[in-house]
Amino acid sequence: MKVRGLKGLKPLYLTTPIFYVNAKPHVGHLYSMLFADIRARWETLNPKKSVFVTTGTDEHGLKIQNVALKQNIPPKELCDIHSMEFKKLASLSGVDYNRFIRTTDEDHISTVKKLWNFLYEKDLIYKDSHNGWYSVNDEAFVPENQIEEVDGRKISKESKHEVVYQSETNYFFKLSKFQDQLIGYIEKNPDFIIPKNKYDEILKELKSQPLKDLSISRPSSRLNWGIEVPNDSEQRIYVWFDALINYLTVCSPVFGQKISFPDTDIWPPTQVIGKDISRFHCVYWPIILMASGISLPEQIVVHSHWLNDGFKMSKSLGNVVDPVDVIGKYSVDVIRYFLMQNSNLSNDSNYSDYQLVSTANNLTNKFGNLVTRIGSPNFSIEDSVNMFNQGQFTDVDDIIGESNASLLQVRDELLDGLDKLPYSMDKHFKDFEFSKAVSEWFKIIELANQFVTIAEPWKLKEEKDLKFKNYVILVASETVRICTILIEPIMPNVSKRILDRLNVNPENRNVFHVKPFEEINYGEGANEKGAEKPFEKLEKA
Template identity: 50%
Template structure:
């Protein structure tokens, strides 16, 4: 059998193997849609932030396009129960709680393109359409289901995913190995999806695409499960007598759709499926070059099975391109323990953002992000990071923005060639002779670091290794502050005032050091925009950097000759106000 793909004839290969990515397509990032049975916590913010920063980073390149989807999952038994407990209609309940997530996203400057809700009309239409597609293909059938059901996770688990535990009352119960939530044994008549038919296809795909799931530990977890265990078919409906708040199964009012079958399809809803897709010779759906699909999914580790087994199989059954990648992040711990209401250690993202500031919180979570391992949160660490931003980053702006210096003049001096022989001037006129060789070496190293900073950070951000990206960012600031301290440009200002015979050389040295610092401020601020957008904007405004010059093209040493006007004017506000550690402030 042969088919044509990107003008190539490919023979005897399944459609899902030979296809991967069209590099010209928009970069589509998604968070999980958040379940609205409770208020948002810092874990929700973390998912949003990882996706937001990755999308903003993509947009730093003026030649690239990106799309960001987040939203809320609003059907299911837990929501039905929560609404009943409050004595209100489920739709009213989800309207209220969904707003909390949208408000959090807006508060912390999450720049989404769509905030999707599973109660949206176009999503419900898509879900029904997809169900009917699967029925027509013969992948859905009716049957009786016996098994371990978890109310908290709203899913049935196979026997090999269950373990015994002793609860607080000393009773021996069973729970999910993955989520640690209790399960109960029950039997009911449902519709089933033929997951088992696609086990070998999914395993083949994963082995051919080892970077499909990151980090590697989660990839190995899924491959190991598919290799060692037979994949059971999936119950994808619940009796309407028990589950009322869900999408009705087409042509069967006695059944409601399983919440995960509904929820996972939100990513296709955002892509406009089936519009923007055409049918290929093998019956596969091909996305147009302008369509956002496929997506890079950012999810928490507790829903890896749903996104890395169920979801790819649904797409394989429909012959739709699989996601570009699934990024699985770990949890945030407080004092080494996962956050929970019962322990009273849940961190309120709204509360900390309002006290410490939105951008410091964003910066802290990104700087300390490690998707492979659980991350540690403390207000002491957050406050310390905020102080470092103020002391190392903000203070550099304050130094070169002082009235004794002139940023605009230093930019003009560089672009007019006044620093062509600056190393000779350093050798001949540095006041502290012991620092001559150090300054020359530091200057060369800093220029190299600034010139390569975007590429180094880009490699890290593309791989969701934001911790290493921010280490590179800090290393440039540390190097620049070191040069400023070693060069001591204020000493030359005193010599000039004394009408020293070498005052022109001294002025040139001052200007060159101011320019080095200004370039660090400009480039690091351009690259800070995805992480701390408002702070970066204030800094770039302070330097007088044109709006069109704030992208990756200009993240090179000497790439912008137009900035600096007004940088040394009086009346500039402090970029970041000092805030005391709240624990101390309240004591």
């Protein structure tokens, strides 16, 4: 896939985490994918902007080796099976990407070895023995201050996975050498990590204790499913060191020099991650880049997790939400809308079928109802647009004022809000505050419904009322047209159907055409009988 919207400018380079393939995808994986996809779609609502999006799968490590052993299949076969499930999820959920990267890809393996050699030659990698608490689930040694005891078991405070004490000989990366440099960078760049609570947490952790050098290999005797350390067949590269470098692989990097993509610079990225992997991305990863002479990411966006009816999802509880099942049961646009309406960077969000159905039906009752109302065969959007272009609505305020002053007040509030909506949504989208963007959008939909309800255009049957009726339909149609363009990043399929029905020129479905009553020309055939409803009401869960 080509860089979307490429115009010779640096694209917005967006990355999701690469997902571990020891199990099927869950709703949290979809959530991360959507954060990147929706932000990218918003960017390209401006046809002068461009994006480059990557997602993919993390395929090395002890967990995969153990699962493959239990299933009696080669690790690569296991990876192939589960990697395809993540690709399927992206396809089903409308997630568009430029590169789906796998850590078993040959160019990635080459990049990892190249970076290893680069750091080794700079004397930033050395071999030593190591003792510490290790989490098999997290594929990581856990610092002593990040361990707690629960029911007689020692676990990681962050992931809640059990840790065991072990000793082995590994290669180490001189993480500690760059601690002060990273602290200084974070302090000078307060938007480097969002949200603010995660920024504060990372900075506090960095300042509270010295960093230890990072173990970046494992003995081949214990781990054979991994990239071999250059010039040392007895060691395999640590899965996290391997995985983090995927963001560089897609850029064809030359270490210590400018990172470029053919014809277009795409580095540095904006990176979306879940809070459980924040230390890897907000501490280890920036230091690896600093040590390599590579500029740090533009921003690291740390989102929280999803609970299921208030409980943390886990296989043992049997409450893991399968996004493929949910998409099959409902519709992809409804799922995307629900997850973004309830998204929260700072706090965990709660999934429930009941809440999803309620959200979907509220969308049907308000947005769907507005589309259905203006699309009635009793009205003509085309005639309304033509009358406006002929200048027939110049005295409409006098007509409305004589009969219903309250309607003027609602109309003015609606049009003022509609005029400001692209700007308020733009700020929220760029801050990854999708729920706030949805809230602003929905307020306008509610105001438009209120305007139509007060005006009651279906009661206006006399010839003398034609101008007023068509004006009401025009205001409502402009609201639908603009709001549909602006919600496209979240609901791309529904948006296309509605804009197709309104017969809006595809070239006019962007941020340069979201000002009310500006060069409008649409509506032909929009009021024909038998048009498909944008949403179907769902039965309560």
